[in-house]
Amino acid sequence: MTFLLESVFNGMSIGAVLLLTALGLAIVFGIMGVINLAHGELMMLGAYTTLVVQNGFRQLGEGWFDAYLLIAVPLAFAVAAGIGVVLERGVIRYLYGRPLETLLATWGVSLILQQLVRSISWQMTLQIALFCLLFFGGRWLLSKRAIAPRWQAWVSPVLLVLSFGISLTASLVAGGTVGLAMTKPWFGAQGVDVTAPSWLRRGVNLWGVQFPFVRLFIIALTVVCLAAIYFFLLRSQWGLRIRAVTQNRSMSACLGIPTQTVDTLTFALGSGLAGVAGCAISLLGSVSPNTGQNYIVEAFMVVVVGGVGKIVGSIVAALGIGFVNYVIGSGLMTRFLEPQTALFDFFEFFASTSMARVMVFILIIAFLQLRPAGLFPQKGRMVDA
Amino acid sequence: MPKLSQFFFPKDRLSGRELIVVAILALILIFVMPPLLPGFRLDLLHRYLALAIVALGIDLIWGFTGLLSLGHGIFFALGGYAIAMHLKLQVPTTAPSPLPDFMSLYGVTELPWFWYPFYSFAFAVAAVVLIPALLAALLGYLVFRNRIRGVYFSILTQAAIIVFFNFFNGQQKLFNGTNGLTDFQTLLGFPVRNAQTQYWFYVITVIFLALAYLLCRCLTMGRFGRLLVAIRDDEVRVRFSGYNPTSYKVLVFAISAALAGIGGAFFTLRTGIISPRAMDIAFSIEMVIWVAVGGRATLIGAVLGALLVNFARSLLSEQFADIWLFFQGALFLIVVLALPTGIVGWLRTEAPNLIAKLLGRPQPVATYPELEFDPEVQYERQVLEQEGK
Numbered sequence: 001m002t003f004l005l006e007s008v009f010n011g012m013s014i015g016a017v018l019l020l021t022a023l024g025l026a027i028v029f030g031i032m033g034v035i036n037l038a039h040g041e042l043m044m045l046g047a048y049t050t051l052v053v054q055n056g057f058r059q060l061g062e063g064w065f066d067a068y069l070l071i072a073v074p075l076a077f078a079v080a081a082g083i084g085v086v087l088e089r090g091v092i093r094y095l096y097g098r099p100l101e102t103l104l105a106t107w108g109v110s111l112i113l114q115q116l117v118r119s120i121s122w123q124m125t126l127q128i129a130l131f132c133l134l135f136f137g138g139r140w141l142l143s144k145r146a147i148a149p150r151w152q153a154w155v156s157p158v159l160l161v162l163s164f165g166i167s168l169t170a171s172l173v174a175g176g177t178v179g180l181a182m183t184k185p186w187f188g189a190q191g192v193d194v195t196a197p198s199w200l201r202r203g204v205n206l207w208g209v210q211f212p213f214v215r216l217f218i219i220a221l222t223v224v225c226l227a228a229i230y231f232f233l234l235r236s237q238w239g240l241r242i243r244a245v246t247q248n249r250s251m252s253a254c255l256g257i258p259t260q261t262v263d264t265l266t267f268a269l270g271s272g273l274a275g276v277a278g279c280a281i282s283l284l285g286s287v288s289p290n291t292g293q294n295y296i297v298e299a300f301m302v303v304v305v306g307g308v309g310k311i312v313g314s315i316v317a318a319l320g321i322g323f324v325n326y327v328i329g330s331g332l333m334t335r336f337l338e339p340q341t342a343l344f345d346f347f348e349f350f351a352s353t354s355m356a357r358v359m360v361f362i363l364i365i366a367f368l369q370l371r372p373a374g375l376f377p378q379k380g381r382m383v384d385a
Numbered sequence: 386m387p388k389l390s391q392f393f394f395p396k397d398r399l400s401g402r403e404l405i406v407v408a409i410l411a412l413i414l415i416f417v418m419p420p421l422l423p424g425f426r427l428d429l430l431h432r433y434l435a436l437a438i439v440a441l442g443i444d445l446i447w448g449f450t451g452l453l454s455l456g457h458g459i460f461f462a463l464g465g466y467a468i469a470m471h472l473k474l475q476v477p478t479t480a481p482s483p484l485p486d487f488m489s490l491y492g493v494t495e496l497p498w499f500w501y502p503f504y505s506f507a508f509a510v511a512a513v514v515l516i517p518a519l520l521a522a523l524l525g526y527l528v529f530r531n532r533i534r535g536v537y538f539s540i541l542t543q544a545a546i547i548v549f550f551n552f553f554n555g556q557q558k559l560f561n562g563t564n565g566l567t568d569f570q571t572l573l574g575f576p577v578r579n580a581q582t583q584y585w586f587y588v589i590t591v592i593f594l595a596l597a598y599l600l601c602r603c604l605t606m607g608r609f610g611r612l613l614v615a616i617r618d619d620e621v622r623v624r625f626s627g628y629n630p631t632s633y634k635v636l637v638f639a640i641s642a643a644l645a646g647i648g649g650a651f652f653t654l655r656t657g658i659i660s661p662r663a664m665d666i667a668f669s670i671e672m673v674i675w676v677a678v679g680g681r682a683t684l685i686g687a688v689l690g691a692l693l694v695n696f697a698r699s700l701l702s703e704q705f706a707d708i709w710l711f712f713q714g715a716l717f718l719i720v721v722l723a724l725p726t727g728i729v730g731w732l733r734t735e736a737p738n739l740i741a742k743l744l745g746r747p748q749p750v751a752t753y754p755e756l757e758f759d760p761e762v763q764y765e766r767q768v769l770e771q772e773g774k
Contacts, residue, residue, distance in 0.1 A: 035536045094722060099536045100453045101721045104677065107670050108717025115710035293666070297547050300540045354551040361548040365527055365541075372531030 002208045007327055013215040015322025016222040019315060020280055021295045022302035023225060024273030026314040029303055031246045031266050034092055035099055037106040039299070040292025041113040042271045045083060046076035046278025047287040048117060048187065051194050066197040069279075073221070076275040083113075084271025088264050096263075110292075117289045118189045122178075127171035134163030191286035200283065218280045225276060229311065232269075242266055298357075301364055307374025316375055321360060329356030399603055411595040415588050424580075428655065431587045433695040434594050435651035440675045440691035441597050441684060442644030447673060448682035449605055450637050451617030452534065456542030457645045458669035459549045460517035464646025465659035466553075466560065467516055470500060471509030472569040472577065486568070487561040497559055506573060513650040514643045521642030525635040534620065543666060550664040565660020578657065590651045594688070597644055601684050604640070613637060614682075671713070677720045680727025689729065 025039050036042075050072040057068035087109060095102045116124075138159045147155065196214055203212040233239040244252040245262045253259045281295065302321060306313025331351035350359045371377070414434070419427055439461055446452050473485040482489045484496055502508045528541055553560050560566065569577045576582060604610055615623045616630045623630050653659045662668070671694075679690020694716070702709040724731055756762055 035540070091718065091722070100447075100451075100539065101725070103453065103536060103539060104670075104673065104717050105721040108714040108721070110714075111667075111710050111717070112714035115707060115714070119707050297540075297544050297666070301544055304537060304540055352555065354555045357551050358548045361544055364544070365524075368531060368533065368541075369527060372533055 005207060006209045007323075007330070009209065009211060009215070010330070011323030011326040012319065013219060013322075014326050015319035016215075016219045017277075017281060017284070017295070018298055018302055018322050019318035020218070020222045020225060020273070020277040022299040022306075022314050022318055023222075023229065023311070024270040024277065025299050026303050026306070026308075026311060027229070027273065028267055028270035030308050030310065031242060032096075032263060033099060034096070034267070035103045035106070035300075036092075036270070037103055037296070038087065038110040038113060039106075039270075039274050040294075040296035041110040042080045042083060042274035042292070043278035043281065043295065044117065044287070044289065044292040045113065046080050046275030047194070047282035047291055048278075049076040049079045049275065050279045050282045051187075051192055051287055054194055066199055069197055069200075073276060073279050076279040077272040078275075080275025080278065081268040081272035084268045084274075085264055087271070088267040092267065093260070093263070114289045117187055119185055120187070121185045123171045123175040126174055127167045130167035130170055131163050134166060135159055138163065187289075189289060191288035193286045194282040196283050214283050218283070221276065221280055225273060226311075226315070229269075229273075238262075238265060301361075305364055305367065305374055307376040310374075310376040313374055313376035321364075324363065325356050325360055328359050329353045399599070399606065403602070404599070407595050407598060411591050414591045419584060419587070427587070428583075429696070429699055430692075431583075431590060431655050432652055433692050434587075434590050435648045435655065436672075436675070436695060437648075437688040437691040438590075438594050438597050438651070439645045439648035439672055440679070440687040441594075441601050442641035442648070443672050444676045444681065444684055444687035445601050445604070445613075445644070446637055446641040447676060448684075448687070449610065449613040449617060450634060452634065452638070453536075453539045453673065454542045454638070454641070455539050455666070455669050455673065456546040457642070457672050458664045458666075459546050460521060460642035460645035461649035461652070461672075462549070462553070462659060462661070462663040463517045463520065464513045464649030465653035465663060466566065467503070467509055467512040467646070468650040469566040469569070469653050469659045470503040471506060472572055473566050474500065474504055475569075475571045477570060485566075487564070487566075488558065491558045493558050513646050517642040517646035517649075518639040522635050522639040525638035526631070529631045529634045529638075543669075546664055546666055546669055550661050553661040553664065563661060565658055565662070567658040567660070569657055572654075577654070583655065586651065586654045590655075593647060593651070597647070598684060598688065601644075605682075605684065609633070674713075674717055674720065676727075678716065678724075678727055680729030680731070683727070683729040683733075686727050686729035690727065693728075 021039075021043065024042075025036065028034050028036050028039075050069075053072040053075055054065075054068050057065050057071070087106075091105050091109060092102060095105060139156065142155055142159075200213045200217055203210050205211070231239075233243060241252070241257045241262050242265070244255075244257055245259050249259055252262075277295075278291070281291065285291075298321070302314055302317045305321065306315070306317035328347070328350050329352060331348070350356060414430075418430060422430060439457060442460075443454070443457055446454055476483055476485065480486070484493060488496075503512070524542075524545065528538060533541065554563055556562060571577060572582070605613065612623065612628060612633055616633060620630050649659070649663065672691075675690040675694050676687045677690070678694050679688070680686030698709055698713070701712055720727065726734065
C-alpha cells in the first residue's frame with residue numbers, strides 16, 4: 001500500500017512537470033502547427049526570471065523572501081510571453097505552413113537565447129538597447145519622410161551597419177571606462193540554484209509516505225494552469241476566436257477575426273506557459289543555460305503520444321509517461337520479481353533514470369504502431385493523419 | 386536484372402564531363418592539398434571531408450525526400466564506434482590484460498559477446514555500413530509504416546538520439562560511457578597516429594567522398610530519384626499512383642544512415658576518439674544546417690555547405706569563442722528566412738541575373754517569348770523607358 005501510494009505520487013509529480021512543460025508546446029503545436037524548438041529556452045528564461053525575482057526579494061528581508069514565488073510565477077509568464085511575441089512577429093510569422101523550416105529557425109533562436117543568457121552583461125544590454133533604438137527608431141523616423149524610390153532599398157542595410165557600428169563602439173568604450181562592473185556576465189555559464197521559500201522546503205508525512213511540498217506545489221500549479229487554459233479557451237472571447245481560427249482560418253478572417261493577432265496571442269500564451277514551467281523546474285534543480293534542453297524532447301513525446309491538438313491527450317500522456325518513467329527508473333518492477341530470473345535482469349538493466357528513458361522510447365515506438373496518431377487523434381475524413 | 390539497375394542507376398544520364406570534374410577535384414584534393422596546407426589545416430580538411438559524406442546522406446533524405454532527420458548523429462556515432470571497437474581490440478601483446486584497457490578499469494574480466502566479431506577487420510568495415518543501415522531500416526520501417534512523417538518524424542528521430550545518447554553514456558562497462566573509445570594503436574598493423582597512415586586515411590576519405598557523391602548523383606537522377614522528389618512534394622499522390630512510399634523511404638533512410646556511418650568512421654580515424662558527444666542533439670541539427678546553407682537537393686551544395694560552415698566555425702571560434710553560437714543561430718535564421726535555397730540554389734537562380742545587372746546587360750524578361758513580339762507590348766515598353774529612366 002505504501003509504495004503503491006509512493007509510486008503514484010512520484011509518477012504524478014514527474015507527470016505534472018512534463019505536462020506543464022508540454023502544455024505550452026501542445027497549444028502552439030496543436031493550434032498553430034508550429035514546432036517550437038526554442039520552447040526549452042523560453043522555459044530557461046522563466047527559470048532565470050525566478051532567480052532574478054528571488055535575488056531581488058532577498059534584498060528586502062526574510063519576511064518578504066517567502067512571498068517571492070507569488071511574483072515570480074506571473075513575471076515568468078510575462079517575460080516568456082513577451083519574448084514569444086517578439087519571436088512570432090519577427091520570425092515565425094514568415095514561416096507558417098513550412099514546419100521543417102520553422103523547426104530550424106526556432107533552433108537558431110534557441111542557440112542565440114542560450115548564448116545570450118551565458119554572456120549577457122551590462123555592456124551587452126547597452127549594446128542591444130542602443131542598436132534597437134538606432135535601427136528601429138531610425139527606420140521609424142525615415143518612414144515618416146519621403147525618400148526617393150531608388151534609395152529606398154538602401155535604407156535598411158545602411159541603418160543596420162551604422163547602428164551596429166555605433167552601438168558596438170559605444171558599448172566597447174563604456175566597457176573600457178567602467179570596467180568589470182560593465183563587462184561581467186550576469187549569470188555566466190554555471191548552474192545557479194534557486195532556493196525555495198521556507199514554506200516549500202518542508203514536507204508532510206502521510207501513511208508512511210513523504211510528500212514534499214515542492215512537488216505538491218508543482219502539481220497544484222499544473223492544475224491551476226490547466227484550469228486557466230480551459231477557462232480561457234472555452235469561455236473567453238479570445239479563446240473562442242482562437243478555436244475558430246484553428247477550425248477554419250479563412251472563414252474566421254472573413255468574419256472579422258484578426259487572425260494575425262490571434263496567432264500572436266496563441267504563441268504568447270504557449271510561450272508564457274513555458275515561462276511558468278521554467279519557474280516550476282527552477283525549484284527542482286539548478287538553473288543553467290541548458291536547463292530547457294533536458295525537458296524539451298520528453299515534452300515533444302508527450303504531445304506526440306497524446307495526439308496533436310488535444311489537451312486531454314497531453315494530460316493523459318504526460319501522466320502515463322511520468323508514471324512509466326518512475327516505475328521503471330526507480331527499479332520498482334524488480335521488487336516484485338525473483339532475483340536471477342531473465343525478467344529480473346531485464347528490469348534491473350533499465351533501472352536508472354537514463355535507462356528508463358530508453359525503455360520509455362521503445363514503449364512509445366511500440367505504442368505508435370498501435371495508434372499512429374496518438375491517444376486522441378483528430379477525427380475527420382482526412383487522407384493523411 | 387537489367388530493369389532494376391536501370392531503375393536505380395540510369396546509364397545514359399550521368400555525363401562524362403561530370404565524372405571528369407569529380408575525378409579532377411578528387412585528384413586535386415589528394416595530390417595538391419596535402420603539400421599546400423600546413424598539417425593542422427589538412428587535419429581540419431580531412432575531418433570536414435568526412436563530415437561532407439554525412440551531409441550527402443542528409444541531402445539525400447532531407448533535400449530529395451523531404452524527411453528531416455534530426456538523429457543522424459546516431460548513425461554517425463555507430464559507424465565511428467564500429468571502427469573504434471576494432472581498433473580497441475588491437476591490444477599490444479605487452480599489455481597486462483588481453484581486453485581493451487578501459488574494461489579492466491571497470492573490472493570486466495570477460496569480453497562482452499558482441500565485441501568478439503569486431504576482431505575481424507572485414508566484419509568491422511561491414512559493420513560501419515550495415516549497422517547504421519539496418520538500424521535505420523528498422524526504425525524507418527516502424528515509423529513510416531504508420532505514415533508518421535513531417536515534423537513527427539523529426540521529433541521521433543530527436544527522441545531516438547537522446548535514447549542512444551543515454552544508452553552509450555550509461556554503459557561504462559560496454560563502451561566506456563562518457564569518455565568514449567580513444568587511444569587507438571594500430572590498424573592492420575599500421576600505427577594509426579602516424580602521419581603516413583593518416584595521409585592514406587585522407588586519400589581513402591576523398592575517394593569515398595567522390596564515390597558517395599557519384600552514388601547519390603546516380604540514385605537521384607533516375608526514376609528512383611524522381612520518386613523521392615515526388616514523395617517529398619506530394620506523398621499522397623504517389624501512393625494513389627500505385628507506389629508504396631514506405632519502402633522507398635525506408636531504403637533512402639538506410640542509404641543515408643550508411644553514408645553517415647562511413648563519415649563517422651573516417652572522422653573517428655582522424656580524430657582518434659568517438660564518444661557519446663557525437664550523439665549530441667545539437668550536432669545532429671548542425672548537420673542539417675550544412676545542407677541548408679549549401680543548398681538542398683543539390684548534392685554538391687551539401688558537400689560545399691559542410692566544408693564552408695565547418696571552416697567558418699573553426700575560423701570564428703579560434704578568434705571569438707563565444708560568438709560562434711550567436712553566429713550559428715543567426716545562420717539558421719538567415720538561411721531559413723533569406724536564403725531558403727542555399728548557396729548553390731541562389732547561384733543557380735538569382736546570381737546570373739545579378740551578374741548580368743552588374744555588367745549592364747539587359748535583364749531577361751520573364752514572360753512568354755511571343756509576348757515580346759506583340760506590338761502593343763513593345764509600344765508600352767518604349768513609352769515606359771522614355772518616361773522613366
